Amino acid sequence: MSGVGVAAVAAQVLVVVLGTPLLTGLMRQVRARMEGRAGAGVAQPWRDMRKLLRKTPVTPTGTGPAFRVAPALLVATTAVAAALVPLASTATPVSGEADLILVVALLALGSVALALAGLDTGTAFGGMGASREMTVAALVEPTILLAVFALSIPAGTTNLPRIVEGALHEPARLASPAGLLATAALAVAVLAETGRIPVDNPSTHLELTMVHEAMVLEYAGPDLALVELGAQMRLTVLLGLLASLFAPWGIATGASAAAVALGLVLFAAKVAMLGAVLAAAEVFWAKVRLFRVPELLAGSFLLALLAVTSSYFLGGV
Amino acid sequence: MSLLRKIRGTGRVAEEAPPRPEGQAPDAARELRGSAQVRCVDAGSCNGCEIEIGSAFGPVYDAERYGARLVASPRHADVALVTGPVTRNMAEPLRRTVAAMPEPRVVVAVGDCALNCGEFAGGYGVEGAVGDVVPVDVEVRGCPPRPEEIVAALRTVTGR
Numbered sequence: 001m002s003g004v005g006v007a008a009v010a011a012q013v014l015v016v017v018l019g020t021p022l023l024t025g026l027m028r029q030v031r032a033r034m035e036g037r038a039g040a041g042v043a044q045p046w047r048d049m050r051k052l053l054r055k056t057p058v059t060p061t062g063t064g065p066a067f068r069v070a071p072a073l074l075v076a077t078t079a080v081a082a083a084l085v086p087l088a089s090t091a092t093p094v095s096g097e098a099d100l101i102l103v104v105a106l107l108a109l110g111s112v113a114l115a116l117a118g119l120d121t122g123t124a125f126g127g128m129g130a131s132r133e134m135t136v137a138a139l140v141e142p143t144i145l146l147a148v149f150a151l152s153i154p155a156g157t158t159n160l161p162r163i164v165e166g167a168l169h170e171p172a173r174l175a176s177p178a179g180l181l182a183t184a185a186l187a188v189a190v191l192a193e194t195g196r197i198p199v200d201n202p203s204t205h206l207e208l209t210m211v212h213e214a215m216v217l218e219y220a221g222p223d224l225a226l227v228e229l230g231a232q233m234r235l236t237v238l239l240g241l242l243a244s245l246f247a248p249w250g251i252a253t254g255a256s257a258a259a260v261a262l263g264l265v266l267f268a269a270k271v272a273m274l275g276a277v278l279a280a281a282e283v284f285w286a287k288v289r290l291f292r293v294p295e296l297l298a299g300s301f302l303l304a305l306l307a308v309t310s311s312y313f314l315g316g317v
Numbered sequence: 318m319s320l321l322r323k324i325r326g327t328g329r330v331a332e333e334a335p336p337r338p339e340g341q342a343p344d345a346a347r348e349l350r351g352s353a354q355v356r357c358v359d360a361g362s363c364n365g366c367e368i369e370i371g372s373a374f375g376p377v378y379d380a381e382r383y384g385a386r387l388v389a390s391p392r393h394a395d396v397a398l399v400t401g402p403v404t405r406n407m408a409e410p411l412r413r414t415v416a417a418m419p420e421p422r423v424v425v426a427v428g429d430c431a432l433n434c435g436e437f438a439g440g441y442g443v444e445g446a447v448g449d450v451v452p453v454d455v456e457v458r459g460c461p462p463r464p465e466e467i468v469a470a471l472r473t474v475t476g477r
Contacts, residue, residue: 032379032381032382033329034324035376036324036327036328036329036330036331036376037329037330037379037382038329038331038334039379039381039382040381040382040383040384040386041382044351044352044384047350047351047384048386050350050352051349051350051351051395054348055395055419055420055421056419056420057419058392058417058419204389205387205388205389207389210389213389217389217390217392217393218390218392219392219393220392220393220418220419224392224393283320283324284320284321
């Protein structure tokens with residue numbers, strides 16, 4: 001594979017790592033404006049990150065390797081997922097390995113590492129958060145897998161770049177019943193996986209309602225910076241996956257540097273737009289009761305199942 | 318849809334940002350550079366100060382625009398916002414909360430009670446002022462202090 005492909009992978013990871021705090025800042029800013037506030041500015045998450053990296057690390061007594069390894073593992077798995085998902089280009093050196101199941105497993109590995117870290121702290125809230133995160137993850141992973149299976153049936157493969165290329169050459173696939181059902185199912189799964197309203201509230205201060213936040217209560221300083229970066233990168237990668245699968249226009253398929261650059265710009269624009277829409281929608285939603293979350297996720301699983309079924313029967317395989 | 322109309326009709330409720338306060342920034346605050354995560358500790362307050370802190374972070378005064386944000390854990394925090402005279406039962410939890418915060422950390426005592434026990438001085442359940450239990454970096458006077466004064470104190474910490 002060419003040098004352009006290598007550069008495309010590096011650029012994808014770099015854009016995700018550097019751009020993800022800006023996405024969080026944008027989402028907070030949109031929300032602040034809709035609430036009548038002035039807002040802290042788009043660059044505020046960067047300031048938070050810079051400050052956290054300079055603070056002294058604190059390791060609570062009694063915590064073991066699970067607590068220390070989790071932040072790095074979370075960021076590393078998400079960075080690998082960012083390299084694999086065809087965010088800007090499908091012609092990369094890793095496109096042969098960019099299997100859908102691998103990407104979902106990488107994201108799940110990050111979740112599990114963080115849940116173990118939450119258990120490792122031995123606090124009541126850490127264990128409670130870990131238990132809830134695993135409950136949600138167990139319901140979300142099959143939905144993500146099924147939703148993308150519905151798209152992989154017409155493409156005949158679970159390789160993500162091939163699915164995206166197929167959709168680029170044949171846009172009618174996206175407007176098919178299977179494509180629309182899979183979009184809806186995957187959108188709900190992304191909300192749950194990234195801990196947004198209505199499943200989890202990222203800005204909550206009430207420990208009893210926390211899911212993701214409860215697991216990371218004991219992190220401080222540079223470790224907290226990594227955990228926050230990892231959680232934000234996960235949102236960027238999943239929104240990027242959604243954009244790549246259902247609005248693949250502009251993604252480079254060849255080894256042209258200009259096409260890759262255009263793909264990166266369009267990727268940033270698509271994710272920024274999805275993020276802004278999500279932040280605006282969250283103003284209108286309330287977090288659902290924890291015991292209602294499985295119902296919501298079961299609904300999204302059902303949509304994914306219908307997508308697979310209709311893809312099978314209407315696809316004429 | 319009615320919420321959307323309300324949002325459009327209300328527009329911006331945050332007041333114009335007043336000029337940057339004159340106060341001297343504590344040494345620890347210089348490393349924060351525009352970002353301060355705040356943990357509130359009620360060490361025995363009557364909740365008057367809490368209401369004012371609540372409005373300081375509300376849409377009108379919007380302390381968040383200067384880079385201050387409330388967080389749920391002292392491990393995440395740079396600033397401890399302590400209110401009330403320290404009661405005997407809260408003295409140890411307050412010490413532990415401040416000890417759990419990573420360096421550099423800033424302790425802000427909010428309200429007259431936090432500074433000199435105010436109305437509750439000499440009470441049998443009162444251990445002392447916040448300064449008697451943990452080192453205080455920034456003081457906010459008033460019973461209760463106005464939200465503007467709390468925001469001004471936070472701005473000396475964030476430097477914005």
